[in-house]
Amino acid sequence: DTGVSQDPRHKITKRGQNVTFRCDPISEHNRLYWYRQTLGQGPEFLTYFQNEAQLEKSRLLSDRFSAERPKGSFSTLEIQRTEQGDSAMYLCASSLTVGLAGSSSYNEQFFGPGTRLTVL
Amino acid sequence: AQSVAQPEDQVNVAEGNPLTVKCTYSVSGNPYLFWYVQYPNRGLQFLLKYITGDNLVKGSYGFEAEFNKSQTSFHLKKPSALVSDSALYFCAVRDRGTGFQKLVFGTGTRLLVSP
Numbered sequence: 299d300t301g302v303s304q305d306p307r308h309k310i311t312k313r314g315q316n317v318t319f320r321c322d323p324i325s326e327h328n329r330l331y332w333y334r335q336t337l338g339q340g341p342e343f344l345t346y347f348q349n350e351a352q353l354e355k356s357r358l359l360s361d362r363f364s365a366e367r368p369k370g371s372f373s374t375l376e377i378q379r380t381e382q383g384d385s386a387m388y389l390c391a392s393s394l395t396v397g398l399a400g401s402s403s404y405n406e407q408f409f410g411p412g413t414r415l416t417v418l
Numbered sequence: 419a420q421s422v423a424q425p426e427d428q429v430n431v432a433e434g435n436p437l438t439v440k441c442t443y444s445v446s447g448n449p450y451l452f453w454y455v456q457y458p459n460r461g462l463q464f465l466l467k468y469i470t471g472d473n474l475v476k477g478s479y480g481f482e483a484e485f486n487k488s489q490t491s492f493h494l495k496k497p498s499a500l501v502s503d504s505a506l507y508f509c510a511v512r513d514r515g516t517g518f519q520k521l522v523f524g525t526g527t528r529l530l531v532s533p
Contacts, residue, residue, distance in 0.1 A: 409454070
């Protein structure tokens with residue numbers, strides 16, 4: 299399967315525990331995105347990487363959240379001291395962008411199946 | 419700030435009939451526009467995009483969408499619906515005028531195609 303993969307698919311944790319999710323993008327894609335989706339809502343942007351550089355962070359990404367993409371390939375999203383409000387589907391996406399920064403080329407994002415987090 | 423509105427929570431259509439799922443957007447500059455579909459327990463699948471050029475965009479599975487700049491709309495259409503088209507559809511926008519890469523999604527429209 300050459301699509302975006304995420305692990306685990308489901309995670310149940312107790313409030314106050316730390317959790318970490320992994321995303322493996324499509325292999326040649328240089329951009330990687332994290333979104334959060336709650337029931338009845340569309341995905342909300344959290345952060346994005348171009349190669350290993352984290353270039354955008356949403357205000358939704360509180361200081362309990364941290365994301366890394368150390369070698370410009372897979373990425374991890376960690377949530378410390380989880381709260382019940384963190385329960386959501388966490389989606390990862392990747393895209394391939396070529397050309398100069400600010401160019402008009404823009405390729406679609408391909409999404410993984412998501413990690414469903416339940417905080418008890 | 420960017421925003422997307424999908425005014426219908428659900429659209430019901432009979433198989434074989436044409437379908438339309440509505441989307442309007444707001445951006446400060448020119449938009450990139452996208453439609454995604456989500457099946458139960460699966461991630462979002464890309465359907466089509468408008469970047470520039472022809473206002474009528476054709477995508478996967480027979481879907482198409484028309485970009486209307488004056489009405490700031492990007493409605494999704496299909497001439498003949500299939501039961502298998504039943505799913506949750508999301509419209510998304512990116513403001514080309516900013517340097518930001520994030521997509522802003524609508525709240526989704528559930529399409530139900532009856533046999």
